[in-house]
Amino acid sequence: MLNLVKVEFLKLKRKKIVSMMFLATLLMPMLATIYFGNIDLSDNAMKYFKWTIFSYNLWLILPIILGIFSTMIVSVEYENDTFKTLWIVPIQKMKLLISKFIMMLIFTLVFMSLSILVTLFWGKLIHHIEIDYLLCIYLIRKCFEISGLLSVSMFPILSIAFLTKKYILPICLTIIYAFSGFLILTVNMYAHPLSSTTAIVVRDIPGIVLNQDINIVYSLLCIGGWVVVFTIVIKLLLKRREW
């Protein structure tokens, strides 16, 4: 498994677009500066973080980027026709899928870490926010939380990308998936993995009130349920599939 992840890293090293994707971390701090204008945020760092890390970044930007990333790391195998070679080696299909999932998890972790660093740097520079030890610990904890949950929530898109040869279907589904997760959050947060992820993440962020009570068990069940269903479906489909 470790070798597979290493191979994935080597493949990604050749893709310049991956490093360009990290530029998206700059988006929310910049938009927050436009949005807040001349408002002094020096004594209200959390308000700024809610905007730059725990809002659109969490329920829209990162899911879309992750969807595209997962589609890309799978489609590259179809494009270069390397899947056949991989099956000859032979590598277990599920193991390959898990290695791609680990790559997605690492990507999310790096994205979130960068996002926090950019936010802190930008906040200090533009908004003169105070950064203390406790705040840093809190942000690091949230970074791990978001990375783990969001990667698992994006597993259905990775599975669909694994089954389709072209970019279009998984990418279109990514948009719908992210968009529906964002809107369904206001209706029923336990129906969609992204809504459940948001619910878990925002549970202890001061000042955020959702229209439903946040139940972590239900949210985890929702995410887990979707992952189990997609794992079973992909396992069955991969078994039946002739490459």
Added chain:
Amino acid sequence: MKILLLVEYKKLHRSKLIFLLVFVLMMTLGVVFLQGQFSFGGKKYIDTFGWYILQVHSLTTYFVLPSLIALFGGYIICREEQEDVLKSLKLIPVDESRMITAKMIITLLGSIFIYLILFIVSLIIEAVLHLNAVNMSEVIHYFVVYVLTGIGVFMAISPIIAFVGLVKRSYWIALIIAEIYSFIGIFLASKEVVRAIYPISSVFVLSGLYETSVMELMISIIVNISCCFISYRILKKMRVRKN
């Protein structure tokens, strides 16, 4: 040109892309409908006449459609090269610049078609829910808004499609750029004059959804025409490079 348009139409007829786009639109309509079930002050959003038709328009324009139209345009421009039929087309010989013009026209028609589908379905849903409240003048107003938005969105994203045509690689890059491009529009839409300058929010000014001054309207027309001019210049550069 007529033949080229017919050829593009026939190619699309064979492709599953149209079905996929329709599926995505239906999913989007369903998600907005679900959001309408959310109650505020004891009343569901969807119980108010005009809420659905308005939300479908604004939410899809900011979050979904520009990226989908960019993906559609990018795909039909790049497909000849990716499917390796460009050489055969050059042997006929087909004028590449005329072919790309035909593809741009098809993208424009596709954009209007997508908005018309949204308009018809949301109108049917409004009529089913509030038959007595439907009045002809509002229906005509929304029809004009939707059609103008279809044209405006195409104009606003045409430079992205042209850019993808220029690099002729990975048409899904158009999707990422268009998604971020349209997303930024949300934050600029509330600021007067700026909303007329930024192409995506200027579409709302142009379509008549916002009550705006004549100056804002003029700016938005100039901005949209400038976008078309930029895409024309990019496409011209592409032709020069090819020669």
